[in-house]
Amino acid sequence: MTYEGVLKKMQTEFGNPIQYYLVFENSFLNVNQLLNNNIQISFLGYQCLNCGKKRKIFRQGFCYDCFYSSASVGDWIIRPELSTAHLGIADRDLVYEEKVQLQPHIVYLALSSEVKVGVTRKTQMPTRWIDQGANEAITIVEVPNRYLAGITEVALKSHYADKTNWRKMLTNSVEHVDLVKERLKLENLIPSEVQEYFYSQKNDLYEMHYPVLEYPKKVSSLSLDKTPNFEGKLAGIKGQYLIFDNGTVFNIRSSEGYVVSINV
Incomplete structure (x- = not known):
């Protein structure tokens, strides 16, 4: 079966083990069910998670323009000590910043x-x-x-x-x-x-108990920009990574905004 869509970080459900889901616009996939099975991942393009345009992803699923303009990726996200909403001072959008920071x-x-x-x-x-x-x-x-x-x-x-x-x-x-x-x-x-x-x-x-059949001794990271087509047997899921039996690991979070086809 083939799933196609824009990658976003996997949704999770706390349990023993933790359950992982890839959610696309018109479908979703329980990734735990793919353990010990071959998966084919193909890179099809980009789509900014903010503006929705087919632009190359710069960081965190955003294109260059959105990364430097959207309130949801201000410096205070990575460095919370820079937060200023409690003083009524805006960084990019005070309404958004008050909603997130003042909780x-x-x-x-x-x-x-x-x-x-x-x-x-x-x-x-x-x-x-x-x-x-x-x-x-x-x-x-x-x-x-x-x-x-x-x-x-x-x-x-x-x-x-x-x-x-x-x-x-x-x-x-x-x-x-x-x-x-x-x-x-x-x-x-x-x-x-x-x-x-x-x-x-x-x-x-x-x-936390993760669905991992066997941990690798060494790991190498999969980049869809360098390897647009990949196939491997899924050996585990931890954090936002898929772990394959040959030691290849794929960071879903760092690949947000990539349009992919996943064949299982």
């Missing part, structure tokens, strides 16, 4: 390769952790806006990584750390503005 956010520790610190909207947990391929995650603070989450993350970056080593994550070369004990070290490291929000519940550790 509960959490700062967390996640175990995806080594311990990392990160920020997400409360509504995005555990989705954010699944997208990062975290094996475990725990909340540090829950704050009322993105700015407070951002300054907390900045304060902790000197103690923890803020990015996932994707090769370690996909080979499951993950060090074991007790995140509950690790969190107890942090209360005096976070800014005074967020001390009152420190999260000290005992039983809020999330554990």
Whole structure:
């Protein structure tokens, strides 16, 4: 059967194992059902996720013009400490920025390769952790806006990584750390503005179980720009990656906006 459409990040359903879905305009595909089966992926073109035009994708599924004009990809997305909606100051679109920034956010520790610190909207947990391929995650603070989450993350970056080593994550070369004990070290490291929000519940550790038949020892990344036609046997799904039995991995998230045909 053939599925065709614009790639967007896989939708997920928390469970044991996590369920993954590729959703197209007129169809969807439960990717878990493809484990241990051959898949053919063919690159057909581009379509910007913002304007819908058939333009080459620049970053995050957006064409060049949209990436530098859309409020949904402002600098405060990657660097939440730059958020200014709580001050009534716009970056690109204050209405949009107030909607996103002025809602509960959490700062967390996640175990995806080594311990990392990160920020997400409360509504995005555990989705954010699944997208990062975290094996475990725990909340540090829950704050009322993105700015407070951002300054907390900045304060902790000197103690923890803020990015996932994707090769370690996909080979499951993950060090074991007790995140509950690790969190107890942090209360005096976070800014005074967020001390009152420190999260000290005992039983809020999330554990993620991914549908992986076998982890590869080494991985190589598939780029549809370089390899427009690919075929391989699906061995697992973790984060936003498809893992094939020959060690090839395909990052769906970084391929958003690519129009593809998938034959299963």
